[in-house]
Amino acid sequence: MRSGAKIALVGGVFVLAAGGIGYGAYSVVGGGGSGGDGTGTRAASTEVRTGPPTGEEIEETAKSFLSAWAAGDAAAAALLTNDETGAEPLLTGYAEEAHVTEAVITPGPAVGAKVPFTVKATVSYEGTTKPWSYASELTVVRGLTTGRALVDWQPAVVHPRLTEGATLRTGASSGAAIEAVDRHGTVLDKETYPSLGPVLDTLRKKYGDGAGGSPGIETRIEPADEQLPGTTLLTLAEGKPGKLRTTLDATVQAAAEKAVERFGESSVVAIQPSTGAIQAIANNRRDAFDAAMLGRLAPGSTMKIVTAAMIIQNGLGSMDGTVECPSTVSWEGVTFHNLEDFSLADGPLREAFARSCNTAFIKPVKPLGDRAGTALGQEARDYFGLGQTWQTGIPSFDGSVPESSGAETAASYIGQGKILMSPLNMASVTATVKNGAFEQPHIVARDVDDRPFATARALPAGTAQQLREMMRYTATSASGTGAPAMATVGGDKGAKTGSAEVDGQPTSNSWFTGFSNDLAAAAVVQSGGHGGDAAGPVVAQVLRAGP
Structure with missing residues (x-):
């Protein structure tokens, strides 16, 4: 048969278009060449092959699998995979549940063990018919026990967006x-x-x-x-x-979409501080995961906003109070460092906050003694609403500040250890500071379905004012780590940068949160480095779209 010809198969329902790979007969045979018996099984052989599949085996296995699938013979196609049990239901469901009534599958040239292909299908349901096309690929591997060349089964073979346990259906x-x-x-x-x-x-x-x-x-x-x-x-x-x-704002949302285009693996959320209304959600990720709302990542030094609130409310320091910022500090035998081991002369807490001095946010907390492992979580829950149940209207993560002990306690004060946050959570922290009180983030008004909202105590006026001043100083002073990114943002503005180290990741995650007038935003760029370098420009672009 000529390459590129279209051959009708069993039942006249499905069609296989052979192009790119020079296929011969369309019999359903076992992967690996001759010896097939037409049922997807292979004749007995004393030799079990080893090593990567050959080019001939890859071509023959792909041909046989696609031919069986196109013919609507799910059982035979499944036998040509390394997971018959997992493959057959999805392949069967392609016709029975997805209601695909015709399909033309066109393979392309193999690239190593991978064979790309396109599908041009027709879907029909209760008298309604529509064409459907997409591209996917399969990979041929050597069976571990049989030595046969088989399709490495993944749901994505049927459609690239299918994941484990998911099904493909057509209906209402x-x-x-x-x-x-x-x-x-x-x-x-x-x-x-x-x-x-x-x-x-x-x-x-x-x-x-x-x-x-x-x-x-x-x-x-x-x-x-x-x-x-x-x-x-x-x-x-x-x-x-x-x-x-x-509650979304189309203008702010458009800015957020543009902002995350600048960096891969980036996510941002914007909130109106006075109401908790979510005004933008945007992600730019390879896996399409909504990390903006559901991410669970260490927030790094952006968490110092909550730590500073805890320090002030427990009488351990104040915005203008003098703190030490040595290059390192020890906590129960573990040494914590500032970025590149910088140090500052003794000075006000606001300067340490603006410069993001780690040691200045660990040393003052030692007098808490037995309360050291619980004080931050209590502050986060009681005043910032973190760790409560947020019914935003869509799935979201509520933040986690668990009780800690040992060196993990010190790590938590600088947003490491067991602390987990999403951009939604950190945008809410900033919104709480700007507003002076927590308003639960939401994307649909509460009265639409009368769902309960989380509540928290208002920050003491003096604490809220000091936090706002420290964030303003970080966004506007010559020494503030947030100043370069916030230079183009107008209005009453404040910021906090963060870099979070991740085990096994050579470059830290970039975090940034800030406010401008009645808009707060937070972003993370995974493996983005310093907070002001990647996440900072994302947040600034969103804030510029606000009031």
Whole structure:
């Protein structure tokens, strides 16, 4: 058969287009060449091959697998993988659950053991039909026990966005369609605001049925965790949308989308301090994970905002009180360092805060004695709402400041150890400082579904004022680590930088949080280095879009 010809297979339903790889007969045979019996099994052989598959084996195995899949013979295709049990349900579901009625699979040239291919399919459901196309790839490996060349089974072979435990289905959408709008009534869509794709899917699933709309028909990925939203891959028929007003601000969201484009693995959240309204959520990540809302990362020196509040409220220091900033400090036998072991002459806490001196935020806490391991968590929970249950309207992480002991206690004061935060959490910390009191972050108003909001005590006025002044000093003084990034931000502004070390990662994560007037934002750029170098410009760009 000529390369590039299209051959109808069993049942006349699926078609395999052979291009790029010079295929011969389309019999379903065992990977590895001759000896197949047409059922996906291989004739008995005394020789078990070892080593990487040969080019001939890769071509033959890919041909046989794609041929069986295209023919709708899921059992035979599954036998050509190294995980028959995992492969067969997804391959069977391609026709039975995803309702793919025709498919043309076109392989490309092998690149090593990988064979890319494109799929041009037709999906039909209850009289509605629509074309669907995408690209994927498979990898051929040597079977560990049989020595056969087999497709290394991953759900992503069927579709690149499929993950373990997820299924591919076509049917009525999981929630009624919604037209999500920002606080001014501007329509929000995933084409204009790519980061909002999973957010809008979640909002539809949670609020669609109550927004007055009706469901459409779609092909979607349903994750193993039923609490997470599905991912729409193809819309066969639009539903009637109901309108859902969010707290997002289209202008701020657009700025956040642009800001994260500057750095890979970056995430940012913006919040209105006076209300807790989330005004932007954006991510630029290879894995599409919503780290802005769900990330669990050490926040580094941005946590010194909470540590400073604890120091002030426990009478251990004040904004203008003198502190020491030696290059190192010891805590229960462990030595903690400043960046590049810098030191400062004794001076006010605000200078140590602006310069991000680690030792100045560890030494003053030693007098707490037995309370040293619990004081930070109490401060975080009681005044900043961290670690409580935040019902934002979509899945989110609430921050974690657990009780600590030994050297981990000292590490927690500088945002390391067991401390875990997301950009949402740190944006909320800054919003609390700016407002003087915690307002639970939310993307949908509380009265939409009467869900409970987390509460916290207002910061003492004197504490809040000192924290704001220290953040303003960090953003505006010549010595402030946040000043370069915040130079282009106007209004009443403040900031705090952070760099968080991660085991096994040569470059630290870059953190930055700041406020300008009635907008607060926080960002993380994983492996971004110093806080002001990567996360700082992201936050500044978002703040410039605010009031």
